[in-house]
Amino acid sequence: MLDNLRGMAVFASVVGHGSFSGSARELGITTSAVSQQIRSLENDLGVVLLHRSTRKLSLTEAGESFYEAAKDVVSAAEQGRIKVNQLRDELAGSLRVATTPELGVNHILPALSTWMAAHDDLSITYLADNHYVDMIDARIDIAIRMSPSMNDSSLSSHPLTDVRQMLVASPQYLRQHTKLQTPKDLADHQLICIEIMKDANQIDLVQTETGKKTRTKMNSRIYTNNVFMATTLAKEGHGLVRMLEMDIKKELESGELVEVLTGYQLPSFVLYAVTLNGEQQPAKITRCLEVLKKYFHAN
Structure with a gap:
């Protein structure tokens, strides 16, 4: 299935450029690799998609029909990439924060209130509980904890303040x-x-x-x-x-x-903000951490 999707993208590129060489330049691969992708796709589908000549390429009847589907796949993939980049780079989408009721009311809400009001494309869910919450199961982006598991390699801990x-x-x-x-x-x-x-x-x-x-x-x-x-x-x-x-x-x-x-x-204790490990955290998480650190530093 993945090979077919890759082949569909190459096929759409070939048709769009009207040549194997133009597609190869766009995709950053060799012309022979483009040709191999088209042959593999045709073999998998059991039909000829392109008529090849020394001067030009032309679509078969099956190729014309398949081209529309290939364009839709490529377009959907591009839209998905754009949306992912928006969620990564913009303060939009959802943010889930886990804290205790006391910390939530007395500190986390005051810390984030102005920030929340300034970013109305961001949907925020607060989970307030005195029990440990599994960040993966509950899809938590940031958890506020007094004693994070420092031995858990899947988590990153960000100290906020000393607590007496x-x-x-x-x-x-x-x-x-x-x-x-x-x-x-x-x-x-x-x-x-x-x-x-x-x-x-x-x-x-x-x-x-x-x-x-x-x-x-x-x-x-x-x-x-x-x-x-x-x-x-x-x-x-x-x-x-x-x-x-x-x-x-x-x-x-x-x-x-x-x-x-x-x-x-x-x-005494140290209050931490805990996140799941990731080399590239979405902007909404890194910005939220900055706001929390600034609040606790000032207070």
């Missing part, structure tokens, strides 16, 4: 419970557990001045798999919560939540 974890509580909660001065005091407090986090109720702290590490397993009676819900529970005074600083920026600025044990640090 914090242990926070509401002022109301802190007024009503035992004072927090050292990691040992955590034993007297309740932790609101976010189940999507690994070892959700285990707190690893490093003293800022000495570098001394402490690991504490806190008591928990409230669990959720949603960061928005955990934030609300903490604001209403139900316990401490371990959060990413970028997820609670507004609450920290308003004073609804405050950091505890400020002389200690929790492990």
Whole structure:
């Protein structure tokens, strides 16, 4: 089938130029290679397509009929090439972005909002989920992740920003419970557990001045798999919560939540944009990555 398609393209070129040599020049192959393609095509079809003479070529009846089909094939292939080039070089077509609900609402949408409005030929789908999404199965162009699989050779990771974890509580909660001065005091407090986090109720702290590490397993009676819900529970005074600083920026600025044990640090992360490997990424993907990097650098 592929040989026939190649032969049809050569046949259309020969007819269009009226000669084997003209077709050979256009296609960048030898005249004998053009002749071989036509002979192979005729053999496969079981008909003669061209009458050959020393002066000119003429189409047989079968050749005239087949020429129309060959032109259509070549035209369709050219249109397909043009469309592919447009999708590669222009900000058009579809773009699928996977992120978490929290990152999506608080950062990805604000980062891309103006860019989206400026490119109305681009159709964007956001998949917001706290679970891992297979980029190939879900046809994802860009995934925003805290811990991409660096061992997966099919993926490329683009660092966006460092992300700090914090242990926070509401002022109301802190007024009503035992004072927090050292990691040992955590034993007297309740932790609101976010189940999507690994070892959700285990707190690893490093003293800022000495570098001394402490690991504490806190008591928990409230669990959720949603960061928005955990934030609300903490604001209403139900316990401490371990959060990413970028997820609670507004609450920290308003004073609804405050950091505890400020002389200690929790492990930090790197936020990545992950794409499928490819030497030539479409312009819509590379431009989107540029916009995301600019946003997180500025913030």
